[in-house]
Amino acid sequence: MSLLELREVTRTVIPQDQPALTILNGIDLTIEPGDHVSIVGRSGSGKSTLLNMLGLLDLPTSGEITFDDRPVRSYSSAARDRLRGAGIGFVFQQFNLLPGRTALENVTMPLLYSSGRTFWRRKKIAAEMLELVGLEHRLSSLPDRLSGGEQQRVAIARSLVRGPRLILADEPTGALDLDTGQSVMELIDEVATRTGAAQVIITHDPTIARRARRHFRLDRGVLTAVDDPSLEPLTRRDRREMAPADDDPAVLAALGFGADPTDDAALERGDA
Numbered sequence: 001m002s003l004l005e006l007r008e009v010t011r012t013v014i015p016q017d018q019p020a021l022t023i024l025n026g027i028d029l030t031i032e033p034g035d036h037v038s039i040v041g042r043s044g045s046g047k048s049t050l051l052n053m054l055g056l057l058d059l060p061t062s063g064e065i066t067f068d069d070r071p072v073r074s075y076s077s078a079a080r081d082r083l084r085g086a087g088i089g090f091v092f093q094q095f096n097l098l099p100g101r102t103a104l105e106n107v108t109m110p111l112l113y114s115s116g117r118t119f120w121r122r123k124k125i126a127a128e129m130l131e132l133v134g135l136e137h138r139l140s141s142l143p144d145r146l147s148g149g150e151q152q153r154v155a156i157a158r159s160l161v162r163g164p165r166l167i168l169a170d171e172p173t174g175a176l177d178l179d180t181g182q183s184v185m186e187l188i189d190e191v192a193t194r195t196g197a198a199q200v201i202i203t204h205d206p207t208i209a210r211r212a213r214r215h216f217r218l219d220r221g222v223l224t225a226v227d228d229p230s231l232e233p234l235t236r237r238d239r240r241e242m243a244p245a246d247d248d249p250a251v252l253a254a255l256g257f258g259a260d261p262t263d264d265a266a267l268e269r270g271d272a
């Protein structure tokens with residue numbers, strides 16, 4: 001039995017006064033329980049749109065998505081929300097912590113939607129989760145008193161506190177330095193292994209992607225299986241897209257991403 005399956009999934013939008021735009025084109029993907037999948041794609045390739053499908057936030061224009069072999073389309077919108085809340089944990093690049101709430105309050109938040117014993121034990125469960133991510137000494141800290149890595153750990157604890165069966169991570173280390181990023185990925189792996197959750201990691205970064213067992217590349221809305229994302233050479237254009245979102249050529253040049261816009265042909269060839 002598969003956990004999540006996408007069959008021939010297409011997503012088309014019709015922007016105002018413009019022709020229809022196909023953002024996802026015939027996506028086939030099966031996620032098994034405990035799976036570990038990476039999806040690498042350039043900016044604009046459709047990653048966020050795909051993530052919204054995998055996270056049951058949007059429905060496809062055509063094709064089918066099943067969760068536990070049941071078509072997602074057959075759920076009411078409220079039932080889909082409940083399924084997502086209990087079954088899927090999201091980890092984003094932006095930690096999205098509630099700024100006025102302590103680490104413990106942030107992690108307790110998803111348990112407010114639980115029932116019975118879990119509801120009444122929610123603070124204890126949240127505290128145990130924070131202990132698991134190594135932050136037992138930070139329970140009453142507000143987010144702005146925590147480092148970036150600590151904030152991401154709180155965000156991970158919050159995403160995983162309901163024991164999701166699927167973890168969806170979108171550029172989870174994008175805002176962290178290399179070492180902190182690695183330890184955050186190790187943490188997600190550890191929790192996923194302990195709970196048997198499947199992981200889907202969407203990233204620009206082949207080093208992060210390589211941690212997965214199965215690899216895919218998304219290119220203009222088409223998903224293709226690849227043997228190893230590290231074998232896909234990064235072009236200068238890829239690198240420039242991984243650069244901070246700052247249009248100032250001088251800043252990009254100072255960061256080593258190349259500033260000359262006339263160089264685009266060479267950038268395409270990857271040899272600039």
Ligand SMILES: Nc1ncnc2c1ncn2[C@@H]1O[C@H](COP(=O)(O)OP(=O)(O)OP(=O)(O)O)[C@@H](O)[C@H]1O
Binds near residue numbers: 023046050
């Ligand atoms: N509602 C919409 N209307 C028009 N165009 C859209 C809409 N949603 C997405 N797009 C376009 O579809 C393409 C894919 O968008 P998407 O946000 O999924 O890309 P992405 O791979 O996540 O990009 P990034 O890495 O830069 O966030 C982009 O060119 C985007 O401009």
